[in-house]
Amino acid sequence: MSRCVGTELSENMLPLALSRFSLVTCLGAGQAANLAALRNGTSGLRPTRFEEAPLRTYVGEVPGLGAVDIDGELAGFDCRNNRLAAMALAQDGFIDAVAAARERYGSARIGVFLGTSTSGLLQTENAYRRRDPQSGALPPGFDYAKTHNTYSVGDFVRTRLGLAGPAFVVSAACATTAKVFGNAARMIAAGMCDAAIVGGADTLCGTTLHGFRSLNVMSEEPCRPFDAARSGISIGEAAGFVLLEKPAAQTRDAVLLLGVGESSDAYHMSSPHPEGIGARLAMERALAAAGLQREDIDYVNLHGTATLAGDAAEDRAVSDLFGSATACSSIKGHTGHTLGAAGVVGAIFSTLSILHGVLPGSPHTRTIDPTFKSRYIVRSRQARVDRVVSNSFGFGGANCSVVLGRIT
Amino acid sequence: MRVFIEGIGLRGPGLNGWEAGRPVLAGTKTYEPASVTVPPSPLLPANERRRTVLTVKLALAVGAEAFEAAGREIAETATVFTSSGGDGETIHQILETLASADRELSPTRFHNSVHNAPAGYWSIAAGSRAPSSSLCCRDASFAAGLLEAAVQTTVEDRAVALIAYDVCYPEPLNSVRQIGAVFGAALILAPYPTDACFSRLDIELLPESGGARAASSGALDDLRRSSPAARSLPLLEAVARDEPQTLVLDYLPELELRLTLLPLLPDAARGGDSGRRPAVPA
Numbered sequence: 001m002s003r004c005v006g007t008e009l010s011e012n013m014l015p016l017a018l019s020r021f022s023l024v025t026c027l028g029a030g031q032a033a034n035l036a037a038l039r040n041g042t043s044g045l046r047p048t049r050f051e052e053a054p055l056r057t058y059v060g061e062v063p064g065l066g067a068v069d070i071d072g073e074l075a076g077f078d079c080r081n082n083r084l085a086a087m088a089l090a091q092d093g094f095i096d097a098v099a100a101a102r103e104r105y106g107s108a109r110i111g112v113f114l115g116t117s118t119s120g121l122l123q124t125e126n127a128y129r130r131r132d133p134q135s136g137a138l139p140p141g142f143d144y145a146k147t148h149n150t151y152s153v154g155d156f157v158r159t160r161l162g163l164a165g166p167a168f169v170v171s172a173a174c175a176t177t178a179k180v181f182g183n184a185a186r187m188i189a190a191g192m193c194d195a196a197i198v199g200g201a202d203t204l205c206g207t208t209l210h211g212f213r214s215l216n217v218m219s220e221e222p223c224r225p226f227d228a229a230r231s232g233i234s235i236g237e238a239a240g241f242v243l244l245e246k247p248a249a250q251t252r253d254a255v256l257l258l259g260v261g262e263s264s265d266a267y268h269m270s271s272p273h274p275e276g277i278g279a280r281l282a283m284e285r286a287l288a289a290a291g292l293q294r295e296d297i298d299y300v301n302l303h304g305t306a307t308l309a310g311d312a313a314e315d316r317a318v319s320d321l322f323g324s325a326t327a328c329s330s331i332k333g334h335t336g337h338t339l340g341a342a343g344v345v346g347a348i349f350s351t352l353s354i355l356h357g358v359l360p361g362s363p364h365t366r367t368i369d370p371t372f373k374s375r376y377i378v379r380s381r382q383a384r385v386d387r388v389v390s391n392s393f394g395f396g397g398a399n400c401s402v403v404l405g406r407i408t
Numbered sequence: 409m410r411v412f413i414e415g416i417g418l419r420g421p422g423l424n425g426w427e428a429g430r431p432v433l434a435g436t437k438t439y440e441p442a443s444v445t446v447p448p449s450p451l452l453p454a455n456e457r458r459r460t461v462l463t464v465k466l467a468l469a470v471g472a473e474a475f476e477a478a479g480r481e482i483a484e485t486a487t488v489f490t491s492s493g494g495d496g497e498t499i500h501q502i503l504e505t506l507a508s509a510d511r512e513l514s515p516t517r518f519h520n521s522v523h524n525a526p527a528g529y530w531s532i533a534a535g536s537r538a539p540s541s542s543l544c545c546r547d548a549s550f551a552a553g554l555l556e557a558a559v560q561t562t563v564e565d566r567a568v569a570l571i572a573y574d575v576c577y578p579e580p581l582n583s584v585r586q587i588g589a590v591f592g593a594a595l596i597l598a599p600y601p602t603d604a605c606f607s608r609l610d611i612e613l614l615p616e617s618g619g620a621r622a623a624s625s626g627a628l629d630d631l632r633r634s635s636p637a638a639r640s641l642p643l644l645e646a647v648a649r650d651e652p653q654t655l656v657l658d659y660l661p662e663l664e665l666r667l668t669l670l671p672l673l674p675d676a677a678r679g680g681d682s683g684r685r686p687a688v689p690a
Contacts, residue, residue, distance in 0.1 A: 013563065108615060108662065117522065124581075128507040136580050144584035149493060150523055150544035164662040166613060168490075168545040168552035171523030179541065183556065190409060190559040192613050206506040211518035262539035264531035266483075269519045281537055395519055396528020398540065 013189035014289065015258050016244045017251035018404070020097035021199075022088050023240035023348045025335045026060030030091035035352050041380055043333055043363040045222040045234050050204050055213060058222045059204055060236025060336030062087070070156075077156040079120035079147040085157055085201040088239035097243055098161050101195050105245075111193035112158040112167040113183040115176030115200035117340030117394075119169075120147035122205035153201050157241070165193045169200070171340070173394030174303070175262075176200065177240070178343030178402050182260035184244050194245065201239035202340035208235055215270055223306035223337070225330035225362055226315070226376045228369045230306040236336025240344035255351045258387070258403040259290025265397025272310050272393060276317025279303075282399035283321055283389055290403040292387065294322050297403075299359055300374075301350045301390040304330020305337045311369070314391065319373035329377040333363035343392040343400060350388040350404050359383045409612075411561045412605040412672070413647065415478030417470030417571075417594035419446060420638060421631065425473060432628075433641070433648035439627050444590040451482075451533035459516055460529060463495040466573045466592040467526035468533060474594035478604045480567060482534040485596070486560060487569045489527045490543040490553025492636040493585070495520060496577035526573065549574070550593075550639040551659040558611045561597045570595045574637040588634030593644060601672060607647050610668040617664060622655040643667060 022030065026044030027037040037044065045058040068083040089095055101110060123142070130139045146152055154169040166187060170176050177200045184196035212218045212233060219232035244257060263285060265278035272279065287294065300318055304311055311330075318328055331349050338345050353360055361380035368376050387405030416426040421441040423429035431437035448457045449468035460468075467489060475482045493499075498520045505513055519525065524542035531540060541560075545552035550572045557570035573592040577585050598605060622642030624632045632641040639658060646653040650671045657665040 124503060125506050128503040131507070131580060138580045138584060142584060144581070145546060149546050149585070151492075151546040151549075154545070164660075166552075166555060166663065167660060168543045168549075168556065170541060170543055172527065172540070172542045173522050173524055182539075183541065186556075186559050186563045189563045192555070192559060206511065207502055207513075207518070207521065210506065210511050210513045211502075211515075211521070214513045214515040214518055263537050264527070264540050266531045266535050266537050268532070269525070269528050270515070278537060285539075394524075395522050396524045397531050398524055398527065398542075 013185050015247060015256035016185055016188065017247045017254040017256055018351055019243050019245050019251040019254045020094055021240065021242040021348050021351060022092035022094035023238065023345060024062055024084060024088040024091065025238040025338065025345060026062055026236055027334060029087055031352060035356060037334055038349065038352060038360055039358055039380060041361050041363050043222060045336055051206065055209055056220045057218050058234045060234065061204060062237050074156065074160060076143045076146040077152065079123040080203045081116065081118060081120045081153060081201050082156045084203055084237060084239045085153050088201065088241055089157065089160060094241055098197065101243060101245065102162065105194045107162055107164040109165055109194045110163045111165040111184060111187050111196040112154055112163055113170065113180045113187065113196055113198050114154045114157060115170045115180045115340055115343065116150060116153050116202055117171055117173050117176060118202045118205050118208060119150045119152050121207055122203060123147040125206045157197065161197065172398040173396055174339050174342050175392045175394040175398040175400040176340045176343060178347065178390065178392035178400035179262060181257055181347065181402050182262060185257065185260060196244045197241055198244055199241035199344040200341055202338055203237045204235060208339060217307045219306065222364045223332050224364045225304035225306040225332050226311050226368055226372060227365045228367045230308065230311060232307055233305045234336040236338040238335060238338035238341040238345045240341060240348050242344065255354050255404050255406055258292065258405050259286040261285025261289055261401045263399045265399065267397055270395055272313040274309065274313055276313040278397055278399045279314055279317035279391065279393055280321050282401040283317065283391065286389060286401035286403045292403065297322065297326055297387050297389050298385045299353060299388045300326055300328035301346045301388055302328050302330040303391040303393045305332050315372040315374050324373050324375050326375060327359055327377050328374050329360050329362045331360050333365060346390040346392060347402050347404060350390045353385045354388060354404065354406060357382055357384055359385060409558045409562045410608065410610050411558050411597040411599065412601045413595055413607040413609055414480065414598045414602055414604045415474040415596040416647065417473030418644065419466060419470050420444060420591040421589050426477065430648045433645045435625060441627065449533060461495040461498050461520045462575045463491065463573055464526045464529045466575065466590060467571050468530060470592040470594040471530060471569060471571045474569065474596050478596040480596060483536045484538060485567050485569050486538045487527065487530060487540045487571060488543065488553050488557040488560065490549045490572045491574050492544060492546050492549045494523050494525065496575055496581060500578045500581055547636050548659050549636045551657045551665050555613065555665060557597055561599050565599050567596060567598045570597060572637040572640055574635045589631055589638060591635040591638040593637060593640040606672055608670040608672055612666040614664055614666050616662050619656060622657055
């Protein structure tokens with residue numbers, strides 16, 4: 001496979017196999033529940049009841065996190081974000097697959113490169129409401145390192161899975177769990193590990209709910225990506241994990257990571273470049289890293305969060321690069337915008353799309369913005385899908401596109 | 409992995425830049441801690457400087473200093489930012505607002521609270537569309553960032569700027585996360601020796617050996633332990649001393665980074681042909 005000079009990932013680095021993956025979104029726990037919702041066009045967005053003083057907005061809340069136990073040696077990690085991570089690890093045979101990989105490679109040869117934007121920030125928000133009225137001190141038992149700190153989810157997952165390879169957590173806003181595919185591919189190529197756990201978790205919290213509201217980009221109705229009447233995002237929470245390893249006999253049916261492309265907008269902290277220049281650059285770099293042409297791509301899983309500016313910029317970038325022939329859609333109407341988890345959720349939905357031959361639709365989208373030029377899919381349908389570009393863009397102008405597919 | 413150090417930026421108590429701090433780190437001048445002043449970044453326009461928080465100022469200051477020393481084009485170079493946390497003052501103010509009756513947040517404060525705020529401002533200030541990572545590994549954030557930057561440098565065969573920074577937290581966060589000093593350090597790593605390079609650095613990721621870990625001398629070791637970004641000090645001291653050295657940096661409990669440092673002599677002393685290339689290939 002030939003690759004251009006100056007592209008993201010060097011020769012011999014890819015492909016890598018997504019040999020096992022698991023996820024939890026507001027649509028349900030595990031691949032089957034999410035695939036069913038993808039096929040049926042089900043949305044998991046509901047009016048928020050998340051806070052005492054509810055905001056007028058819809059969220060993608062994951063039910064059942066109150067019943068997740070994090071105890072014993074791991075008790076210090078107990079917080080909503082790690083509970084969500086624990087729930088995702090428990091799905092789809094993921095823990096057993098990692099145990100088998102540990103037997104094959106050794107625990108020190110499996111890296112853990114996860115992402116989050118919220119980490120366990122909700123834990124600190126709650127602690128600030130229970131400060132000592134006299135001293136201002138936080139309540140006893142509050143564990144900053146194992147809950148709030150950005151590395152918390154990495155530490156928790158690495159400990160839970162009994163791994164001892166290199167690790168860190170990437171936090172680049174809403175692009176973060178797409179970027180970790182690149183971190184893992186580079187680490188494996190450099191010989192720092194033979195396999196890696198990538199993914200991460202992001203949970204609902206006051207900072208993101210009130211923060212996005214302050215930016216006037218949060219909808220009061222369920223989000224409507226690419227709709228002419230779109231009015232902003234619906235925030236969701238999710239966790240997803242992928243075991244990445246070099247392709248081998250036992251991974252012959254797995255979807256492959258073919259390319260990763262990263263870029264920065266150099267434009268604004270919280271608005272995308274209006275011409276989608278950074279977004280296009282990320283997609284171009286990902287295609288170049290995969291050694292693929294735009295005609296090779298069957299479907300683009302859009303970032304598509306339903307903001308006025310974001311969708312317009314992405315439509316521009318996608319139609320400039322792919323024209324109007326390549327099918328594309330955003331899954332945010334299903335799951336909400338899962339922020340720091342959006343990268344891995346997009347990658348896993350893309351993988352389900354390839355494995356099960358379904359083009360995702362866009363619940364809540366009714367009338368596509370007439371000024372848009374890309375070929376937006378509103379209703380899901382059966383179709384052969386071999387190669388997908390999955391987009392994730394975030395604050396600070398952080399962009400990442402991932403190419404997934406199978407050898408045909 | 410082998411990389412070459414092309415430029416360094418430094419800002420910490422009593423350490424106002426790499427050239428000014430170098431004699432202290434080399435042990436030829438007494439270390440005198442003093443409060444840290446972070447100059448406004450020459451990279452940002454005046455109206456943007458006003459909105460930036462301490463983490464951003466610190467990261468941009470040490471990053472710009474390292475690039476100046478390296479003589480490398482900022483906009484074309486990939487970056488790895490690493491820190492144990494975001495801007496403490498910003499996070500505290502958001503948490504106080506959310507705990508109050510009126511939970512309305514400032515949009516600027518919200519975007520300044522994200523972990524990759526320095527990377528975002530850097531991209532805008534430098535006009536850079538190059539890839540950028542923003543990492544955290546709590547106390548091991550410097551070692552994790554060095555590993556990622558060296559891996560990128562060798563695998564992608566391109567220069568990478570590593571920018572490590574950490575700032576103090578106000579109470580009550582300080583009681584649960586003590587960071588004792590504002591500290592920033594930046595290293596420009598090149599995959600081959602350029603004219604500006606002054607050290608060769610070999611990095612090995614090894615199982616923890618139980619051997620001697622790197623410590624700094626005297627009061628500098630208090631500084632090293634007080635801030636995750638200051639865990640870079642043993643490496644910076646080794647570079648400042650300008651002699652071959654091997655040291656072990658803390659990473660994760662089961663792992664260590666073994667660093668072998670070799671000063672690069674000026675071309676003339678090595679008989680001219682060093683195989684060096686200019687920083688910006690023609």
